[in-house]
Amino acid sequence: MELRKKLGAAAILAAASMATAAGCGGRDNDPDPVPDAGCTGVCSTDAGTDAGPVVDAGTDAGPVVDAGTTGQIAAARKLSFGSKATLRNVVVTGVHYEKLSDLGNSSWRSYFWVTDPAAPKEGLFIHKFYTDTPDTYHPQPGDTVDIEGYFGTEPNYEPFSGRRHHLANQRTPAVPLAITPKTTDAGVAGQPPANEVTVEQLEASLGLGQNSAAFLGTRVHLAGPLTLTNPKPEAFKRLDSSGTEPIYYGFEVGNGILVYQDKTRDRNLSDGGVEVRCDFQKAALEGKTVTFPNGLSGVWDTYTFAPCTDGGTDITGCGSNSPDSGVPGTTKPYTYTIIPQDCADLPGEVTPAPVP
Numbered sequence: 001m002e003l004r005k006k007l008g009a010a011a012i013l014a015a016a017s018m019a020t021a022a023g024c025g026g027r028d029n030d031p032d033p034v035p036d037a038g039c040t041g042v043c044s045t046d047a048g049t050d051a052g053p054v055v056d057a058g059t060d061a062g063p064v065v066d067a068g069t070t071g072q073i074a075a076a077r078k079l080s081f082g083s084k085a086t087l088r089n090v091v092v093t094g095v096h097y098e099k100l101s102d103l104g105n106s107s108w109r110s111y112f113w114v115t116d117p118a119a120p121k122e123g124l125f126i127h128k129f130y131t132d133t134p135d136t137y138h139p140q141p142g143d144t145v146d147i148e149g150y151f152g153t154e155p156n157y158e159p160f161s162g163r164r165h166h167l168a169n170q171r172t173p174a175v176p177l178a179i180t181p182k183t184t185d186a187g188v189a190g191q192p193p194a195n196e197v198t199v200e201q202l203e204a205s206l207g208l209g210q211n212s213a214a215f216l217g218t219r220v221h222l223a224g225p226l227t228l229t230n231p232k233p234e235a236f237k238r239l240d241s242s243g244t245e246p247i248y249y250g251f252e253v254g255n256g257i258l259v260y261q262d263k264t265r266d267r268n269l270s271d272g273g274v275e276v277r278c279d280f281q282k283a284a285l286e287g288k289t290v291t292f293p294n295g296l297s298g299v300w301d302t303y304t305f306a307p308c309t310d311g312g313t314d315i316t317g318c319g320s321n322s323p324d325s326g327v328p329g330t331t332k333p334y335t336y337t338i339i340p341q342d343c344a345d346l347p348g349e350v351t352p353a354p355v356p
Contacts, residue, residue: 070116070118070119071119071122072087072088072090072116072119072122073087073090073114073115073116073119073122073123073124073217074119074122076124076151076167077124077151077165077210077211078211079151080151081151081152081153082150082151082152082170083150083151084148084149084150084151085148085149085150085151085167086146086147086148087114087116087124087146087147087148087167088146089116089117089118089144089146089182090114090115090116090117090124090144090145090146090147091114091115091116091117091142091143091144091145091190091191091192092112092113092114092139092140092141092142092143092144092145092191093113093114093115093123093141093191093192093218093219093299094112094113094141094219094298094299094339094341095110095111095112095113095139095140095141095341096111096112096113096125096161096339097109097110097111098110098111098112098138098139101130105135106135106136107130107131107135107136108128108130108135108136108137108138109128109129109130110126110128110137110138110139111125111126111127111128111161112125112126112128112139113125113126113217113218113219113299113301114126114145114147114217115191115192115217115218115219117192120192120193120195120218121195121214121215121218122216122217122218123215123216123217123218123219123299123301124165124166124167124217125154125161125164125165125166125167125217125301126139126147126149126166126167126168126177126179127154127166127167127168127169127177128168128177128179129168129169129176129177131169131176132169132176132177132178132179133176133177133178133179134179134181137179137181140184140187141187141188141190141191141341142183142186142187142188142189142190142191143181143183143184143186143190144181144182144183144184144186144190145179145180145181145182146179146180146182147167147177147178147179147180148177148178149167149168149169149170149177149178150167150168150169150170150175150177151165151166151167152165152166152168153165153166154166155323156304156306156323156324156325156333157306157321157322157323157325158304158306158321158325159304159305159306159307159315159316159321159325160249160260160262160303160304160305161301161302161303161304162304162306162325162334163302163304163325163333163334164210164301164302164304164334165210165211165216165217165302191219192218192219194218194219194220194221194297195215195218195219195220195221196220196221196223197215197220197221197222197223197300198222198223199222199223199226199253199254199255199257201214201215202215202220202222202257202300202336202338203255203256203257205300205336206335206336210302213336215300216300216301216302216336217299217300217301218299218300219297219298219299219300220297220298220299220300220338221295221296221297222253222254222257222295222296222297222338223295224291224292224293224294224295224296225291225292225293225294225295226253226254226291226292226295226296227253227254227289227290227291227292228251228252228253228280228281228284228289228290228291228292228348229252229253229254229255229256230251230252230256231248231251231281231284231285232246232248232251232285233248233250233251233252233256233258234328234329235258235303235327235328235329235330235335236248236249236250236251236258236260236303236328237305237328237329238305238307238313238315239305239307239328240307240308240311240312240313240315241311241312242311242312242313244313247313248281249261249262249305250262250281250337251280251281251284253292253296257337257338258303258335258336258337258338259296259298259337259338259340259346260298260303260337260338260339260340261279261280261281261340262339263339263340263341263342264277264278264279264280264340264342264343264345264346265277265279265281265282266279266282277343278343278346278348280346280348280350283350286353287353288350288351288352288353289350289351289353290348290349290350290351291348291349291351292346292347292348292349293347293349294347296338296340296345296346296347296348297338297340297345297346298338298339298340298341298345299338299339299341300336300337300338300339301336301337301339302334302335302336302337303327303334303335303336303337304325304326304327304333304334304335305325305326305327305328306321306322306323306324306325307321307322308320308321308322309321309322
């Protein structure tokens with residue numbers, strides 16, 4: 001999402017460039033992740049208690065992952081923050097956010113996931129800024145690419161994706177993320193099949209750090225039948241000082257598995273209309289029963305929340321989000337959630353509430 005809507009175009013470019021720097025955050029080896037060093041726009045060289053030194057990213061930036069081998073993404077997740085990594089023949093499996101530059105130069109800013117077909121249970125988030133190369137590359141699910149970048153985390157102040165492991169460019173000295181598109185016409189059929197998982201398997205990952213949690217950054221299919229058990233989980237609560245009825249960014253299924261619904265909820269339009277999607281949270285809040293007989297799909301990755309420092313409700317445009325992001329109702333800096341990419345990922349059924 002656009003980090004700072006209130007800044008001018010030049011300021012947005014400068015601020016976001018700082019935000020993409022490798023070295024943000026800290027390692028998370030502990031079974032119950034603890035808060036890390038993080039960054040608030042200018043990344044700290046303190047990469048947590050066990051990250052090791054941040055590597056100066058010149059030509060000798062440290063270990064380079066030999067991507068052509070099974071396990072390249074798992075190896076990248078174990079690097080010290082700031083280390084250079086190269087991933088080869090990975091496939092785009094989902095797009096978190098994208099935006100064409102307002103400067104009229106056909107440059108794209110894109111946040112997306114890739115998976116290694118040779119190790120389909122391993123995936124990673126990619127943070128491409130407008131000036132990363134090629135600047136005009138617009139990732140599509142099914143693309144096969146090589147990527148060379150620097151390992152780190154999304155800035156802690158990102159409201160929903162903060163602290164998430166990623167490859168990105170390097171700020172000092174400036175080195176762009178380099179993407180080499182190899183196949184760009186495969187479409188979704190070119191993606192590795194979603195990993196078949198159970199509630200129990202995902203539950204087993206909830207207390208693990210990002211360098212060891214299973215299926216992280218990959219598309220999963222959570223086996224059904226499933227029931228929407230909680231339309232207002234505390235972990236998804238929007239924290240603000242408005243005094244209005246709280247907003248929740250998703251729902252729970254099964255035994256506490258979170259489903260983030262940004263791409264599937266109904267959306268209010270600027271003309272006063274509503275784009276109707278597949279808002280199962282809304283149906284559940286109306287007293288209806290929601291089930292997913294054949295399960296549901298999406299990308300399994302981190303979730304955290306960073307409120308506006310002024311207590312406002314414009315979480316993605318307030319201009320200043322807290323660097324102390326975390327999971328509402330807990331002391332954890334992040335948790336994991338399924339992120340459906342469209343309504344095809346959520347084949348749900350709604351049963352009306354009983355008539356009194």
